[in-house]
Amino acid sequence: MSLYDLAIAPFQDFVFMRRALAAVFALALGSAPLGVLLTLRRMxxxxxxxxxxxxxxxxxAFIVFGLSLPALxxxxxxxxxLVVLAAVWVSRYTDLKEDASFAAGYLVALAAGVLLISSHGTQIDLLHILFGNILGVDRVGLVLVTGVSSVTLVGLALFYRAFLLESFDPAYLRSITGGGGLFQFLFLMLVVANLVAAFQVxxxxxxxxxxxxxxVSARLWHAMLPAQLLNAALQxxxxxxxxxxxxxxxxQPSGPVIVMCSGALYALSLLLAPQGWRGRRKAHLHAEAVAQGHLHHDHEHHSHLH
Known part of the structure; x- marks a missing residue:
C-alpha cells in the first residue's frame, strides 16, 4: 500500500472523511488556543x-426534539x-473557589444527563452523545463547527490583551476598564461554545x-504565550x-483515537520538550558540571595560595 493510499486516498474518495477532516481542523484551530488560556488561568x-x-x-433537547443538531x-x-453563572455566583458569595464549584456542578450535570438520555433513548443514542460520531458530520454540523471556530478566533483577536490581563491581574483589569468580570464571562462563553460544537463530533x-x-503539551515546549498558542493549534x-x-x-471510533493521538504527542513532549524530562535532565547535568567546575577551580586556587 502506497503513502497516497494511506494518507490521502480516504479523504479523496469519501465525502464524509473530508467533512470530518474539515470539522476536526476547525475544532483544533478554535479550541486549542482556548485550552492554552485555561492552563494559564490554572483552570x-x-x-x-x-x-x-x-x-x-x-x-x-434530545427528549423534546430528538437528534436535531440545532436543538441539541x-x-x-x-x-x-447556567453552570458558568452558578460557578461564578458560588465563588463570589461563598468560600468555595471556582474549580470546586465547577467540579460539583459537572458531577451532578453528568449524572443527570446520562439518566435523562438513558430513560428516553436507546443505547446507541447515549453512545453517540457521549462519544460523538465525527464520521457522521453533515453540512449543518460542519457549518456549526466552522462558525464557532471563526467566532472564537475573531474573539481572541479582539480581546487578546483583555483576556491576558484577566488571567494575570484581574484586579488591575477591573481598575482600568471596570469590566474584568465581563471579560471572564466572555472567555468562558467561548469555551462553552467550542465544547458544544465539539460534542457532536x-x-x-x-x-x-x-x-x-x-x-498542556505546548507549555512544555515554549515559555512565550504566542508560541504556545501556535504549537497547541498545530498539535x-x-x-x-x-x-x-x-x-x-x-x-475504530474516531473521537477516542483522535484523543489518543493527542495523548501520544503529549507523551513525546514529556520526554523531549525543553521543559520535559530530557530538557530538565540536560539542565540538571549542566548545572552539576558547572558546579563541579567551580569546585575544581576553587580547589586549584586554594592550592596555589598554599
Whole structure:
C-alpha cells in the first residue's frame, strides 16, 4: 500500500472523511488556543467540567426534539451558561473557589444527563452523545463547527490583551476598564461554545481532548504565550488528521483515537520538550558540571595560595 493510499486516498474518495477532516481542523484551530488560556488561568479542569455540564441541556433537547443538531446545540449551550453563572455566583458569595464549584456542578450535570438520555433513548443514542460520531458530520454540523471556530478566533483577536490581563491581574483589569468580570464571562462563553460544537463530533466525554491535551503539551515546549498558542493549534491539527486516518484504517471510533493521538504527542513532549524530562535532565547535568567546575577551580586556587 502506497503513502497516497494511506494518507490521502480516504479523504479523496469519501465525502464524509473530508467533512470530518474539515470539522476536526476547525475544532483544533478554535479550541486549542482556548485550552492554552485555561492552563494559564490554572483552570485546566474547568474545560472538562464544562464539557460534562452541557449534557443535561443536550439531554432535554434530545427528549423534546430528538437528534436535531440545532436543538441539541442550543440546549447544550444554555446548560453550559447556567453552570458558568452558578460557578461564578458560588465563588463570589461563598468560600468555595471556582474549580470546586465547577467540579460539583459537572458531577451532578453528568449524572443527570446520562439518566435523562438513558430513560428516553436507546443505547446507541447515549453512545453517540457521549462519544460523538465525527464520521457522521453533515453540512449543518460542519457549518456549526466552522462558525464557532471563526467566532472564537475573531474573539481572541479582539480581546487578546483583555483576556491576558484577566488571567494575570484581574484586579488591575477591573481598575482600568471596570469590566474584568465581563471579560471572564466572555472567555468562558467561548469555551462553552467550542465544547458544544465539539460534542457532536467528539462526544461530551471526548470534547475536551483537543482543547486541553495540546495546550498542556505546548507549555512544555515554549515559555512565550504566542508560541504556545501556535504549537497547541498545530498539535491539535496533527492529532485530528492522524486520528481520522487511524480510525478509518483500523475501524475504530474516531473521537477516542483522535484523543489518543493527542495523548501520544503529549507523551513525546514529556520526554523531549525543553521543559520535559530530557530538557530538565540536560539542565540538571549542566548545572552539576558547572558546579563541579567551580569546585575544581576553587580547589586549584586554594592550592596555589598554599
Amino acid at each position: 485546566s479542569l474547568a474545560g472538562d467540567a464544562l464539557a460534562h455540564a452541557v449534557l443535561p441541556g443536550v439531554a432535554v 446545540s442550543i440546549g447544550g449551550f444554555l446548560a453550559g451558561v 467528539m462526544g461530551t466525554l471526548m470534547a475536551v481532548g483537543l482543547m486541553m491535551l495540546p495546550a 491539535a491539527l496533527l492529532a485530528g488528521y492522524a486520528g481520522l486516518l487511524l480510525s478509518y484504517h483500523f475501524d
